[in-house]
Amino acid sequence: MNTLRDARTLRGLTQADLATMVGVSRKTINTVENGIFVPSTVLSLRLARALDTSVEALFQLPESE
Amino acid sequence: MQTNSPVEIADRVSRKRAKGVALAAIAFVAIQAIIRPFFAADSGSTHQTTVDWWAVNAVVLLALLATGGGLLNTRNIRALVNDEVSHTHYRTAVVAGYWVAMTTAMGIYFVPRLEGVTARNAVYLIVTSSVVVALLVFSYLELRAHRDA
Numbered sequence: 001m002n003t004l005r006d007a008r009t010l011r012g013l014t015q016a017d018l019a020t021m022v023g024v025s026r027k028t029i030n031t032v033e034n035g036i037f038v039p040s041t042v043l044s045l046r047l048a049r050a051l052d053t054s055v056e057a058l059f060q061l062p063e064s065e
Numbered sequence: 066m067q068t069n070s071p072v073e074i075a076d077r078v079s080r081k082r083a084k085g086v087a088l089a090a091i092a093f094v095a096i097q098a099i100i101r102p103f104f105a106a107d108s109g110s111t112h113q114t115t116v117d118w119w120a121v122n123a124v125v126l127l128a129l130l131a132t133g134g135g136l137l138n139t140r141n142i143r144a145l146v147n148d149e150v151s152h153t154h155y156r157t158a159v160v161a162g163y164w165v166a167m168t169t170a171m172g173i174y175f176v177p178r179l180e181g182v183t184a185r186n187a188v189y190l191i192v193t194s195s196v197v198v199a200l201l202v203f204s205y206l207e208l209r210a211h212r213d214a
Binding site: 040 | 070071072073075076079144145146148149150151153207209210211212
């Protein structure tokens with residue numbers, strides 16, 4: 001589970017903007033937002049820093065876990 | 066209008082690569098289906114050159130899968146095209162290719178009808194099936210990643 005799309009749109013950023021800030025491709029941002037891809041710790045930290053938030057605020061374990 | 070930021074360029078290159086990889090895999094299979102170089106070579110109806118071209122094509126496709134292609138692009142674009150997601154897709158594709166290779170090898174070993182298959186034909190069947198599946202899986206995963214982007 002993640003709130004990346006919400007956090008990104010809240011800051012008025014496009015997927016391409018965020019991808020540029022983090023140094024990855026747009027498909028990476030897209031797959032993370034769609035829950036297809038679980039990013040590495042490093043990428044999670046980069047995303048959190050780019051969006052000025054914490055990793056915990058962006059990514060959560062599902063209730064069942 | 067197309068922009069020329071590295072991310073946008075990488076996006077276009079990646080989409081083209083995903084489609085190109087699938088087309089290359091399909092063309093490779095289609096050519097094999099038409100020419101059947103190894104089995105035909107056994108019956109003496111196909112020249113050795115055809116068999117050699119199969120090997121060249123297989124090596125080129127393996128190199129494409131291993132490097133991610135796009136060697137003419139800048140290092141920055143290549144890094145974006147072959148980022149974390151693509152590396153994951155590459156690993157998944159290679160694993161799929163591995164299991165296809167194992168299944169094909171076991172099939173050749175256990176299926177009585179294939180008992181007389183020569184070592185070269187066995188290699189041909191294993192390499193062709195595993196390379197094609199790996200490429201198609203990679204292409205599918207990449208195209209899925211671009212969906213709704």
